[in-house]
Amino acid sequence: MKTEFIIERQRKFYDTGKTRSYAFRKKALCRLESSVKKYEKQLIAALHRDLHKSSFEAYMTEIGMLYQEIGYLKKHLKGWMKPERVPAPLAQFPSKCYRIKEPYGVTLIMAPWNYPVLLSLEPMAGAIAAGNCCVLKPSDYAPHTAAVMEKVIKDAFPTYYVATVLGGRKENECLLEQNFDYIFFTGSVEVGKLVMKKASKTLTPVTLELGGKSPCIVESSADISLAAKRIVFGKFLNSGQTCVAPDYILADQKVEKKLIFYLRYWIRKMIGEQPLSNPDYPAMINQKHYQRVMNLIRHEKIAEGGYGDCVSRQIAPTILIHVKEDAPIMQEEIFGPVLPILSYQSLKEAKALIQRRPKPLALYLFTKNDKVEQDIISHLSYGGGCVNDTIVHLASSYMGFGGVGHSGMGSYHGKDSFDTFTHKKSILKKTGSLDIPVRYMPYGQIKERLMRFFLKF
Incomplete structure (x- = not known):
């Protein structure tokens, strides 16, 4: 299926609003968890073929940590989704202020080869928890693991909601030419610079998880x-x-x-x-x-x-x-x-x-x-x-x-994953019952003194 068609279908599905409810997101996380469990042995075998990882190391550093993260997201998701009340300034009396947590839309996750399960599905779980649609691009350097992850995702989700794109540099370049609402990249500094350059053309926000000499x-x-x-x-x-x-x-x-x-x-x-x-x-x-x-x-x-x-x-x-x-x-x-x-x-x-x-x-x-x-x-x-x-x-x-500076920008894991893939929309709501005239012209000394008083608070 062509990349453009996948993104077009995901955007249409996202616009229906179905991904926004708590019930839908919770169910999606449960489906992801169940599918990983279904294919767990195949994932472990693929990690051994690609990286010669033992089953112990594969579970300790990838699959077990993924289960832990999904469980944490499910446990806290309802609370994170609630609108957040914040104080209203006295100058805007009478009013109330709050922030709504809304998804970005259609997101792209570009994953590396060194922990190909964890560093693909962990950020994807965060994107799902935040109510987004998602395109996952695993690394072609770990082809056996990527092939099993494609099965995992197809088993859990329709492609108009979550899809996998396999391939190498050509497919990466094609994806970066598309108009996503958010890009999450894990990899080298040099490729990270390319991702940011491409994203700048459409002013797409990015998270870059890079590396460096620790x-x-x-x-x-x-x-x-x-x-x-x-x-x-x-x-x-x-x-x-x-x-x-x-x-x-x-x-x-x-x-x-x-x-x-x-x-x-x-x-x-x-x-x-x-x-x-x-x-x-x-x-x-x-x-x-x-x-x-x-x-x-x-x-x-x-x-x-x-x-x-x-x-x-x-x-x-x-x-x-x-x-x-x-x-x-x-x-x-x-x-x-x-x-x-x-x-x-x-x-x-x-x-x-x-x-x-x-x-x-x-x-x-x-x-x-x-x-x-x-x-x-x-x-x-x-x-x-x-x-x-x-x-x-x-x-x-x-x-x-x-990371920070040369080692990246943005953060994930737990609530940081939810926040990364969430736009916080700020709302100030006023009543129509009282309209204090201080801000309206014509101005004068009394209004200026009142304005200076109000803006202290």
Whole structure:
């Protein structure tokens, strides 16, 4: 079915007003949840084929989190939909003011390949909860998962309400030429710039969930073994193909050697002495990205790993030491299982290095020092993060998730998802029983004094 025809049908359906009721939205979320459960085994199998994800990791990082988000949306949706009363200014007496939550209309969700189920269906659930129609464009880099998701959506919804468009760059370009009411994009910075450029032609609002080089600071007071354990978890999950993975470590010189020891220890403890033989260890998405990451390792000093298998597209968990700030691996987001370590002598030095770079999507700090914690949180700008852990801040429907500056704009998860896909329409309602004449001409000194009095409140 042609893209233009899909959008035209969705716009006609949206204009009927059927998507606006609470009952319709709640039922749609239930249908999505039921369809995902129906195809859960197929989704897990597809994730293994595309990314070599284990069933445990597939459920923990994608399907389970999706169920949690849908449940949260269903639980709170009725309250979020209610009109919001706000105070009316005295200058407009007698009146009442309120805001109505209305959908944008026909929305486009462009999803990435690294978490192809979660990062497709989680924002889509938010769009549905907000009363929109939706076109989903999964990444063609994870074709098996995209094919199953198409089944999930066809089983749950008619295409005039929610539709999937499969394909690659050609289909992406075609979609971006259409006139949507909202675009939600997750992916690279470069493609995000293209999406924003295209959206600007029709003044379409956008949310951009991008990435960047997320730093991890290990301060001298930290529990080094626990820090290393949690860094290994966050970094090598999905073979490092996580937008909020720790991209590089800034380690206090006093604890650098100890940190390296425990990083190596926990890699071997968790993933094994022969990580490429571990059946649960994921692979790079394709040969292009496998080779890109392997090239970044060249000419760097390796403390652990540093090798791969081009047939299975797996790269061993790799630790790089004595890395320079101007090294090639520090110039782009790694998006693979390679972790460079840079050392610092003072926290001021570490902060300055981060501030010289574009604002990251995440920042992680390991410390027991409350003053250090407040210093970092207060003086560095980043999308979100953790103190004494990695990546798990995005696992809560109670907190929004999103970037700032170079790492994106807008936020979602839980109520932030509902708000992202909702326009708040402000209304002031006046009665006809009383019409205070102060604002009307002719003006005079008495009216001006009254006007100045009223506008104080």
